[in-house]
Amino acid sequence: MRRASNVIFPALCGVCALLACALLVGLVFVIAQRGVPALSWTFFTDQMRQVGSAGGIFYNLLGTLILIAAALVISAPIATGLALTQAVYLRSASARSRLGLFLYTLNGIPSIVFGIFGFIVFVKFFGWGKSWLIGGILLALMILPTVTVSLIERIRALPRKYIEAATGLGLRQSQIIWSVILPQSWSGLITGSLLGLARAAGETAPIMFTATIFAGASLPHGIRESPVLSLPYHIFILAQDSFDPGVGAKLWGSALVLLMLVFALSMIALPFRLRLHDEAHA
Numbered sequence: 001m002r003r004a005s006n007v008i009f010p011a012l013c014g015v016c017a018l019l020a021c022a023l024l025v026g027l028v029f030v031i032a033q034r035g036v037p038a039l040s041w042t043f044f045t046d047q048m049r050q051v052g053s054a055g056g057i058f059y060n061l062l063g064t065l066i067l068i069a070a071a072l073v074i075s076a077p078i079a080t081g082l083a084l085t086q087a088v089y090l091r092s093a094s095a096r097s098r099l100g101l102f103l104y105t106l107n108g109i110p111s112i113v114f115g116i117f118g119f120i121v122f123v124k125f126f127g128w129g130k131s132w133l134i135g136g137i138l139l140a141l142m143i144l145p146t147v148t149v150s151l152i153e154r155i156r157a158l159p160r161k162y163i164e165a166a167t168g169l170g171l172r173q174s175q176i177i178w179s180v181i182l183p184q185s186w187s188g189l190i191t192g193s194l195l196g197l198a199r200a201a202g203e204t205a206p207i208m209f210t211a212t213i214f215a216g217a218s219l220p221h222g223i224r225e226s227p228v229l230s231l232p233y234h235i236f237i238l239a240q241d242s243f244d245p246g247v248g249a250k251l252w253g254s255a256l257v258l259l260m261l262v263f264a265l266s267m268i269a270l271p272f273r274l275r276l277h278d279e280a281h282a
Contacts, residue, residue: 038253070136135211143196154188
């Protein structure tokens with residue numbers, strides 16, 4: 001009986017993995033097949049016209065890049081501080097465990113909760129209105145656990161001899177951090193940031209009430225009442241009018257561009273992730 005279960009269970013896992021991969025490949029194939037005809041130079045360089053049935057996605061793509069760039073600028077220093085606190089400064093195992101629990105809990109919060117939080121706190125309480133900065137802050141909070149955990153793993157993978165040699169030379173802890181730990185851990189920060197940004201680029205719920213609108217915006221002009229256009233919200237709105245052939249073509253083209261952006265960020269992160277894995281098992 002045990003021998004049979006040892007064969008059946010791996011076989012079922014393999015079948016489930018194949019089904020998941022087949023579903024993913026099929027989804028990508030459908031998006032690519034329907035989206036490629038809409039792609040052109042003007043599609044990337046022209047702004048939207050006629051309620052999405054004409055024009056391009058220039059400001060939508062630019063707005064998405066602004067949001068994820070703001071998320072990166074906000075999350076990177078905070079993640080660095082949390083990772084150093086977890087891996088270097090905290091001596092108590094219980095304190096490290098509580099910080100880890102906080103990060104994993106934050107990672108498990110649904111994205112719509114971040115959107116509601118941002119709407120109540122920033123839009124209503126502070127009176128900022130819809131703003132690209134609110135979107136950057138909310139997306140930064142969403143990707144913070146991914147960036148932090150990736151950096152923690154890289155710091156923990158550092159050979160102890162590096163730190164021991166720096167300590168033997170008489171360096172203070174702050175000097176060890178700046179001259180040894182951080183320079184050797186950039187791959188973890190880059191990996192976590194790129195994976196987090198790949199997730200943030202496709203999020204709609206956190207920004208639809210706080211940072212983005214469908215039409216009428218270009219470049220940000222400040223902090224208050226300064227929304228941007230974005231690809232996820234653009235796709236969300238177009239999907240409601242997808243029976244119009246003109247809108248449907250732009251919908252699939254926009255979805256393909258967003259998929260390409262997420263795929264590019266994930267592929268850029270892959271070499272850093274593989275390097276981190278190899279160094280951890282060296």
